[in-house]
Ligand SMILES: Nc1ncnc2c1ncn2[C@@H]1O[C@H](COP(=O)(O)OP(=O)(O)OP(=O)(O)O)[C@@H](O)[C@H]1O
């Protein structure tokens with residue numbers, strides 16, 4: 371299929387989708403006006419395809435978002451993203467479709483952006499983390515994060531990894547935990563003789579692994595990883611993937627990746643996001659979510675099929 | 684490889700070679716050399732005053748730098764010998780008081796401006812006032828403290844002098860510290876928030892330590908500046924020929940190097956004039972040390 375034909379197809383699907391959306395959105399707005407509680411109910415504009423049903427007993431987090439705004443800009447809308455316990459949930463989709471935005475909403479990192487506004491609910495073990503009574507600082511202690519760009523602190527390698535442990539007043543054997551974290555991030559052998567050097571003296575890929583070590587040192591219940599391997603070579607990538615597989619034994623991982631192979635290798639469940647440009651804006655939304663096997667082998671949505679075909683060819 | 688083949692290769696290389704070897708007299712290169720020469724000349728010209736002052740101070744005051752000068756009390760009118768001990772101690776004490784007041788306030792204010800509420804009305808106002816204050820004639824700080832403190836306490840004192848210096852140090856500390864704290868990359872702070880730090884913890888564990896070299900630079904430059912101030916002390920600490928005597932002594936008129944220089948240089952006695960030169964040299968060396976420290980400790984880490 372050539373590119374124009376493909377684009378045409380995507381457009382027509384989008385148009386069709388939007389016709390549905392428009393009617394749906396109106397009803398949505400009505401309910402919003404009538405009843406603010408609609409925030410907590412399932413947005414009815416979500417298409418059947420996007421609603422991926424999982425056993426509520428098995429979900430650690432359940433993200434039901436109606437709208438995410440940056441100022442007036444509607445960045446993401448109408449998406450249901452359950453994160454299952456002891457699984458790796460992969461987020462894929464074109465650049466700018468809001469994968470990072472959704473991921474960062476899961477531990478309220480976006481609260482730091484003044485113009486950010488979240489409408490919807492994210493439940494974590496049954497509690498809505500966007501509830502007024504919730505302290506976002508505590509949320510982030512349980513739901514850790516590895517950022518898209520490496521961001522070690524301007525302190526020694528050791529102190530970087532020990533940072534979270536000290537923050538949580540860890541009383542056990544600090545050296546052991548630091549070593550364990552560095553080993554699981556596949557960095558130990560490279561830095562074991564220079565733990566006192568600045569974290570900033572490492573290469574970009576090493577810095578990213580340091581950030582991974584820092585994040586896993588505190589053994590967070592859920593770990594959000596935003597393209598953790600984009601700065602890594604294939605060997606380090608494999609090691610980090612092994613780490614994720616190891617982590618999911620006891621914890622839960624949500625992973626944004628641009629690497630389809632990576633998604634197929636590690637993700638149990640995959641969520642495909644796309645951008646809706648029909649209304650002049652660029653609004654991301656969840657197109658389809660399901661077993662990784664199914665998403666890649668037999669996607670329900672045409673958009674998903676086209677995206678995956680494009681990425682693999 | 685045979686000779687013929689390598690020669691053929693060489694010819695081919697020559698043909699495809701780009702003209703990379705420039706001539707020193709060619710337009711672009713020549714111009715750049717002339718500019719370099721001019722900037723060198725101007726740099727030397729600019730440092731000329733500094734070095735000539737240093738030379739003169741060493742020539743005129745160097746001979747009197749000895750233990751007696753550094754520790755003894757100032758001489759009376761026709762006395763020989765004597766020293767500038769009380770002035771050195773007085774300057775140190777008043778700069779110390781000024782630092783003790785201005786460093787914590789200045790850094791806290793900078794944290795407020797850089798981290799807590801950078802765009803608030805209060806922050807905008809404080810920033811504006813600090814900028815105005817840096818350009819303020821220092822004598823006004825003296826007059827202000829005179830009106831507020833000296834008049835009400837009915838005496839000149841080291842306290843008043845230290846407070847006047849604090850007023851002058853504050854804006855420098857606030858503005859440089861704010862500038863460096865703002866330069867700490869957001870992604871580093873994000874990492875700390877992502878670990879579950881409160882804002883106070885982010886500032887204490889990440890922002891401040893990361894920006895520390897810059898903050899120290901500002902503090903040391905402010906200290907160096909305060910050590911050299913004379914006008915504000917004239918109205919607040921006045922002068923004394925004795926050492927500061929305990930805590931109570933801080934409530935009495937206090938000597939300082941700059942005022943000693945001002946007083947002694949105007950006297951018609953050679954001994955006093957020599958001491959004024961020696962005091963100038965000591966003062967310049969103190970200021971130089973703080974400036975060098977500021978450079979050495981001020982290397983940014985990110
Ligand atoms: N801090 C912000 N302020 C305003 N708009 C933002 C902000 N961060 C993201 N956006 C916008 O939100 C949209 C989604 O961005 P996001 O970073 O979530 O995309 P992404 O899917 O992670 O892309 P990529 O794959 O390139 O990382 C983009 O249009 C972006 O311009």
Ligand SMILES: [Mg+2]
Nearest residue numbers: 469470518596
């Ligand atoms: Mg992203």
